[in-house]
Amino acid sequence: MTCDHPIEHLVTVRSSRRLNSQTTVLTLEAPLIAATAAPGQFVNLSCDHFLRRPIGIMAVLRHEGLVELGIRVVGDGTRELAQKRPGDQLSVLGPLGHGFRLEGLQRVITVGGGSGVFPLFFVQQVCRERGIDALAVCGYRSIDESILRDEYAGLGCQTLFAADAGDLDVAGHAADALKQLLCQLPPVPQTAVLTCGPRPMMQAVAALARDYQLPCQVSLEERMACGIGVCLVCACQVREADGATGYQRCCVDGPVFDAEVVVW
């Protein structure tokens, strides 16, 4: 039996674009990943440390075979990745995980907070390709820390930017902005809310979606090792079909889960 399906790719950095002091967009030459990646999936990147680092896919340029990753520096591994230069090589596993499910949807509302706006950008990109009506809510601390605003606007989707500091469209969190949006929005069948960001924000977003009887998908984060489902270190607590709670693997059963099954 042969089943060699390439999972590990040695890729070259095409470019690196600094968005602000904490965030960088890396563009990788990774045609095999670009060809098959779906929004919400991630890659597991090698760095100088022992374990790989999981990073969501922010966008793909399929024709050019490029994959974009948005990296927020929180520690040594992400700092090193953010310092990669054009021509540098790194080993990448991917695309990994179950992403967002867009099948059958007529309208998508993405709600991102902090670095959660990165993977949701890919959702918006695909909605545009497939002609799905899409709205984007992005939450930041302040206008200075805001990222990808021009890129989201450039996709032509309706956008609503929130900042705790009150210097963008809505003063407050992403969930506050979502509430404003939902109050005004005429109902469309097959609408779903897709969210990624800090856990308390996703919990608030899921509760709002529930109030408005909209299905909601959330992208969870857990510490990982393999990223491919074999080591069981990335356990997330979920409610199983029989009502009991149990652990599922964030890396292959997720990272995107229906909000209804998540045990917050």
Added chain:
Amino acid sequence: MVTTAVQVGSLSLKNPVLAASGTFGFGREMAQYQDLSRLGGICSKGLTLRPRAGNPPPRVAETSCGMLNSVGLQNPGLDVFLRDELPFMRQQGCAVIVNVAGHSTDEYCEMCRRLDQTPVDAIELNLSCPNVREGCMLIGSDARQIESLIRQVKQETRKPVWAKLTPNVTSIGDMALAAQRGGADAIVLINTLLGLAIDYRTRRPILGNNTGGLSGPAIKPVALRMVAEVSQMVDLPLIGVGGIMNGQDAIEFLIAGASAIEIGTASLIRPTACTDILEEMTALAQADGVTDLAEYRGTLRLWGY
């Protein structure tokens, strides 16, 4: 051509490379990325009689040259394994070794009795999981309990019984001798070393279970020393595990006295580690003019003094 076939007691393996327990699942995910028939065998995730949910997250912490895990034997239980996973493993064309853990001697015995009726090639007794409170490492830290457990288990099954020992003991040699007296068919060295990772900002352990098991290159010297030490003391075949990342590491274990090796954490970094390491071993042997991997076994030349 390099001959790769090895014997572990009565069990013939097409080559000495086994996937270690807990880092290869039941082979399903890994089969997407490599031809598992190229492996010597696969050790299943650690199984218990009844399903186990495992420990609360976080379950992994990175360390210098390795990682700590506190999975805590999350597994679907023996019944579900036999129904849903074993048939798949059996079809992969390599040896199937089932890693079992119990709370008590009775549980180990019952699992071995049930496995005796199944097409598994060997049973690896996990006497060494540091992440569960009962049984396991407690039994594996006491020579008398090791001996009596293995003696009882051997009455329940004709399958080869491998004793996987914990390094978290004062004298690994005493534990290995106890396993030999109990009637083990092989000894697997080593499981993870108990460790702690602290987040200095919060003054809390990083792992949800507080402590975890250290694996990866950080533990290779400990594992090699234990294999070399035990190989001088017992007559049983040894299987070396701990921090093997490449073909050279693997051959070092053979030199220390191992008949076969298991690859654990390396598979988490590189999904194709097992098959890659086998290729590296044969390439190194070829370059050394060694025609049979078994020639390396036990050739360590200690300094005399």
